[in-house]
Amino acid sequence: MTNPRFSLQKDYWTQFSLQNDDLEFLYNHLLEIEIPLTPIELVRALVDNRIKKEKQHLEKNQAAQGKIYLPKDSYQPDEKIVLPQFNWREGRVLSVREGVNPDSAPFQVIEVELDDQTVTHLAANFAEHALNNPVSAASEDENLDVEEVIKSHGKSLLSSLNAELESNPDLVRIAGRWFPRSLLVDVNIGYLNLAEALLDMEEGGPLSTQSILEQIELPTDVNLKLTEFSLNLALEEDGRFDEVGPSGEVLWYLRRLEPEGVQNPPSFLRYQSHQTVDVSLVAPLLEMFEGHIEDDLEDNMCREGQPDKEIAISLIFPHWRAGTLPLCEENMHIFPTAIESPRVLFTFVDAITGERFPGWVVRQHRYIFGLEKWYASQELMPGSVITLKKGQKPGEVSIHSGKRRPTREWVRTALIGADGGIVFAMLKQLVSSQLDERMAFGIPDVKPFDDIWNASNKQRGSLEQTVMSMMRELAKLTPQGHVHAQELYAAVNIVRRCPPGPILQMLVTQPWASHLGDLYFRLDDKPQEG
Template sequence: MAIATITLPQTYWEAFKIENDDLEFLYNHLLDLEIPQTPQELVRALIEERIRTEKVRMEKKQASGGETYYPKDHFEVGQKLTFPAFHWENGKVTAVREGVNPELPAFDVITVEMDNGEEHNFAAGVEDHLLNQPITIQNDDPALDPVAVYKTYGKRLAAQLTEILESNQDLVRIAGRWFPRSLLVDVNIGHLNLAEAVLEMTDGGPLATKAILEQVDLPTDVNSKLTEFSFNLALQEDGRFDEVGPAGEVLWFLRRLEPEEVQNPPAYLRYNPVAFDIDPILEPLTQLEKQVIDEFATTDNETDEEDEISLSMIYPHLRAGTLPLSKRISTFFPTAYESPRVQFAFVDGNSGQRFSGWVVRSQKYACGLHTWYNTQDLIPGSVIKILRSDKPGEVIIKAEKKRPTREWIRTALIGADGGVVFAMLKQQVSTVYDERMVIAIPDMDALDKIWAQTGKARGTLEQTTKALMIELSKLNPQGQVHTQELYAAVNLVRRCPPGPILSLLTERPWANFLGDLYFRPTSLTLEDAP
């Protein structure tokens, strides 16, 4: 085993920055392969190339610095040497003298001035010394192991590379893969018109690229993967087509035939952000947002992956046939490298029925549930479960059903003045529900008229929150209202996440905080709200 070895500094990959030479290598690498590559594949190739060039560089440095120092050799003043034990630093012999050690055979001591100005003494003419062994590259060094380097640094390097490639005009990306634009197969308007006709015959899609190519006359004398990549890019750059496949799968849909709720957010989900100071309410808001699932939640942080999750429906999502894609829920749904919309399949966990669903990533909701909600007899506050499927592109959804019974539950009625009032009435219920969020709605059409209001008729968020808080307090003997109840009530008439509501309750004089997210309206009248 060699004592002195060629290695990389421990901080080499931690401080690694992709340079122009690396990009030139990757460009030529793509030209040689003629196959589009993901950032992860490119990073693996780059790591292997960097390790190869660093080995060559270190070996050249070893050879160019002068004769390698071995303790067994004899040296003269002025001789240039390279020292493996000093990370291949170079130096010049400035003096030679006899060594003194009665326990050793005769030897010399050389004084060496290193290139960095330091001066060191070394033994010479010593036949029995560990450093006399051959110098080799340390192949078991993790910094020189492509697999170990990628495992530790691959994710960071892929992100760094993606950011650089996105600003490179010579390379193009489709479905997470990159390739030089100059080598793309020519796809003309005729090919794209044929693709539109093919998709139209299948009700808009979705169709895989290969299925479309089978009916489009593109050259067959080039790399099939390159042809497919070129066609994908041409479709992506044409506004008629939408790439809707989950990550790793390219599927195409005609944009004009996508459901309306995919193309435009339903009115019930449109939220105009309300500014509020989160610092004074951070602790109670975090507590509240663990009890509800809202795509606009402020403290919605990443959590460990779950196999199933339960959520209580709020009126906007129930009415729109959608689900909120909070960070917790979004892990159950397929995502994509770039596509803003992803088509997938819902599966009823009780009946096994399959039906189409869509993820609208930019708006943080999944849609396609309007009919299913109606068949399940759901009401605001009903509990549904989302379960992780073993099959990609599939999401299992299940209503928590129970034997239909008539129960006393909070019921929203529209008063003579057009406002919402609450009463405890007996209603037929066939689903499990959250007692704080359940609200029966006998007349949805009347409620929808409130959603259609604008300007002064609609009122401010503060006016809505105070009015509904007063109405809810009438149902409680102590006159108190839990913030979760008020959140569900406010969302009967306007879309709003928990944060702005809780902020109003803590800042305004018309609400007294009782602790544990409970509030009681003060003696102020409704007219006192601005």
């Protein structure tokens, strides 16, 4: 028989809720170590403290029930004891007699009546017995193991803790770390002005907090980590500065020197309609889209399964024109992210030439910025396929377009007709990269299309009018007059930003469109525009 051990209830951590004592412990813990901590570090400290308290509580409660039975001790008739070997049940000693075993030292046998009236016999005055080890809280109980608790319940504990910390005015967070406001080092306006001048000389940045500290000569003799945290908070609360580092790295940039397309979404990416879409109607059609279609406005396009190490994306006109890429659930793992920063600066690396240039993750608006010059150097067009994967170093993303010697190929080409409307024609265009044939459109002259984008919503007409107009023009390119929904999606986006969902919903619900099977549709001979 081995000693049973104390344990917590199985649902202890699933039913866990933060108490005032827990928050007081964390506050005092931060005061004591004087080091800002991440939420997971605070959760680990909290769990460790709770486990220590619960162990003490368990042991105290068990001892309060009576004398704990250990074979080495002596007992008297009528004495009450607690028996760990019987799941901590209480018992009463009925009698004591001498034990008989010629192979062992003298010992006694006690007759014990348990609280359910059953009787058992146990050894006493037996010094060499395995059950004499002190009873302690169970190391094998996963509920009393810090790492196991973090592994099984860390996410829910983090969620509860973050909610409490964010509502606590005495604590501040910067770059994902928390610290008591009362211990912060004072960073006055003079130091912030020096930081601005320093970043200005660096053409905006980025610079690490440590680099800024070294050059503005903010005193660091108190506590370097504390001083660094205090400067981070002061910069964060000053609108001139923007924290643009990926998770685990704090980098600062002058907000006024960030590209305009980072501060505000380019006009080509602004979606005006925001129509409600019935997912049950459009999802089956979205699943039939071919190639490398990702749309930052369309969550339903994400495929299930493990994320790919390499992602290919077919460019649509708005992203091609704005020098951007969509940021979706499917490609998010390729790019650096951050806990709080709305904008993250990273480095693109051309997989063929090794050229390096800055890129920006604009998290709030779900796009990647910084590719306009690279697109031009690669001689890309709407429908070009971009391939991405993580770079060899953190904060780098490898990119290539499959650039090759230009050849003349027949490509659907968008033109402006004599009446000012859009016309599609099959013309030979110089192609210098891999193309998605469904999505490809040659744009010989981009200026008249920019004029369309700059026109008012009233001048451009409704989304329904645009869809019907694009269908009518695309139908002229095939003898049957059929229009493929994926090609229509790419065509509509030449003149207005729209995800595929609203377009597909019109195709399956409006009387002017007939579904011919798969992704093919036909426009009614007499469309009713209104």
